[in-house]
Amino acid sequence: xxxxxxxxxxxxxxxxxxxxxxxxxxxxxxxxxxxxxxxxxxxxxxxxxxxxxxxxxxxxxxxxxxxxxxxxxxxxxxxxxxxxxxxxxxxxxxxxxxxxxxxxxxxxxxxxxxxxxxxxxxxxxxxxxxxxxxxxxxxxxxxxxxxxxxxxxxxxxxxxxxxxxxxxxxxxxxxxxxxxxxxxxxxxxxxxxxxxxxxxxxxxxxxxxxxxxxxxxxxxxxxxxxxxxxxxxxxxxxxxxxxxxxxxxxxxxxxxxxxxxxxxxxxxxxxxxxxxxxxxxxxxxxxxxxxxxxxxxxxxxxxxxxxxxxxxxxxxxxxxxxxxxxx
Numbered sequence: 001x002x003x004x005x006x007x008x009x010x011x012x013x014x015x016x017x018x019x020x021x022x023x024x025x026x027x028x029x030x031x032x033x034x035x036x037x038x039x040x041x042x043x044x045x046x047x048x049x050x051x052x053x054x055x056x057x058x059x060x061x062x063x064x065x066x067x068x069x070x071x072x073x074x075x076x077x078x079x080x081x082x083x084x085x086x087x088x089x090x091x092x093x094x095x096x097x098x099x100x101x102x103x104x105x106x107x108x109x110x111x112x113x114x115x116x117x118x119x120x121x122x123x124x125x126x127x128x129x130x131x132x133x134x135x136x137x138x139x140x141x142x143x144x145x146x147x148x149x150x151x152x153x154x155x156x157x158x159x160x161x162x163x164x165x166x167x168x169x170x171x172x173x174x175x176x177x178x179x180x181x182x183x184x185x186x187x188x189x190x191x192x193x194x195x196x197x198x199x200x201x202x203x204x205x206x207x208x209x210x211x212x213x214x215x216x217x218x219x220x221x222x223x224x225x226x227x228x229x230x231x232x233x234x235x236x237x238x239x240x241x242x243x244x245x246x247x248x249x250x251x252x253x254x255x256x257x258x259x260x261x262x263x264x265x266x267x268x269x270x271x272x273x274x275x276x277x278x279x280x281x282x283x284x285x286x287x288x289x290x291x292x293x294x295x296x297x298x299x300x301x302x303x304x305x306x307x308x309x310x311x312x313x314x315x316x317x318x319x320x321x322x323x324x325x326x327x
Contacts, residue, residue, distance in 0.1 A: 004086040004110050005034040006102060006166060009079035011072050012051070012093040013041040018210070019050045025096045027054065031103035033089075036061040037079040042069035073179045080172055087166045090186075094210040095163050096125075096314070101206040105166045108200050112143055116168045116197035117190065122161035123205035126212070128314035133205045134159075142201045149194060150251045154284075160194065162186040163209050167193065180232045184257075188233065192240070195247040208314070226260035234264065234271050249274065255281025 008026055012019065026036060036055070040048050040063065048065065055061035064078065076090055087109060091097060108118050125131035136156040144152065152158040171193050177185040237245055248254070254261065255278045265271045265278060 001110050002113070004106055004113070006087045006089060006106055007035040007037060007079075007083040007085040007169065008033045008089045008091050008102075009076060009083060010036065010038045010091050010093055011041060011075035011079065012038060012043060012047055013069060013072065013075075014043045014045045014047060015093045016043070016045040016047040016050055018094045019047060020054065022091065022093050022095060023051070023054050025098075026091060027058070028099065029097065029102045030099050031106060032060075033102055034060060034085050035083065037064065037082060038062065039064045039066065039075040039079050041066045041072065041075045071179065073177050073182075073185055077176050077179075080169075080176065083169050083172075086169060088169045088172055089166045090162055091207075092163060092209065094212070096208045096210070098206050098208070104202060104206060108141065108202060109166065112198075112200055114198060115143060115200045116171050116193050117160070117165055118200035118202065119160050119165040120202040120206040121204055122159070122164055123208045124211050125208045125314055126210075131208065131314060134161075136203075138201065138203050140203060142203075143198055144194075144201055145198050146195050146247055149199065150247055153251045153253065160187070160190050160199075161209070162190060163207050164205075165190065171197070178232075178236065180229065181236075182229055184229060184233060187253075188236075191248065191251075191253065192244060195244050195251075223260055226258060227264055230257070230261045230264045231268070233261075234268075234274065237274075238270075249277045252277055252281030252284070254278050255284075 010023065010026070015022075023038075026033065036058070038051055038055070038061065040051065042065075048063070051063055055063065062082070064082075066075065066078075079090075080088065087106070089105075105118050105120070109115060121136070122134040123131065124133075136152070136158045138152070138156065138158075149158075167190070172189075175189050175192055177189055179185070181188055237248060240248075254274060262278065265275050
């Protein structure tokens, strides 16, 4: 079993209040990443000062300073250009990696070198007392091929959160993130990879996404802007190879997108071919949500993770900054 290497890319813009927490969770990994690439996107706060202090004794950490604010997607792509290790991970500067994130993910890909990506359960937090984990009812580590992935997406409401994933660098460099897709660029890029290759899944949370109003994924978009994004998305899908396009439609992933997509589909004749899958998927998604809520009421919540351990981790990490800014 040959040793694999990992690059972690961390884009930052004016998030100095979270830097010691997020970078601390990376620097304190049980197994250290082989390369840490931090891109400061023209911050006007004291981010650069904090970053330089944290990495001053770390030869494997690189700080890139953009001359001006160019956006998180631009920064991720710039980090990807210089990433030199076998696998790459994109860690948001306001998120946290559990101590075994690198150890468990790298152990998995070293055991299964043919997989293109390894991910874990998506987990989220607002504070050390307020956190939750998405559960897909998959209880064992799995190697998942594209056809099985489609079935799991439809049956288990499965999705791949980028903050949980490590990805083969050579596969990422073939695609990059599409800046026009905005906050949809990550899931589209990931599916473009896993619908053509095998992937691995670890059925436990290993990283946490911070939920707050300033997060990039929560920034509201106007209806007109969303129509432009979805038009670009559909044009992009049309230009993809037949295998990826077929699997994307079969998975009914598009049905999980917003109402602006339906408007674009209805008023553009050339996109009508996607309508049946989207409408049927929305109906099934609604039925699935009702079923899950019904089962939750009558069955209660099944405890599958060591929530006490997670709570202790979040409580410990809130003190890294020595400020009351964890919430």
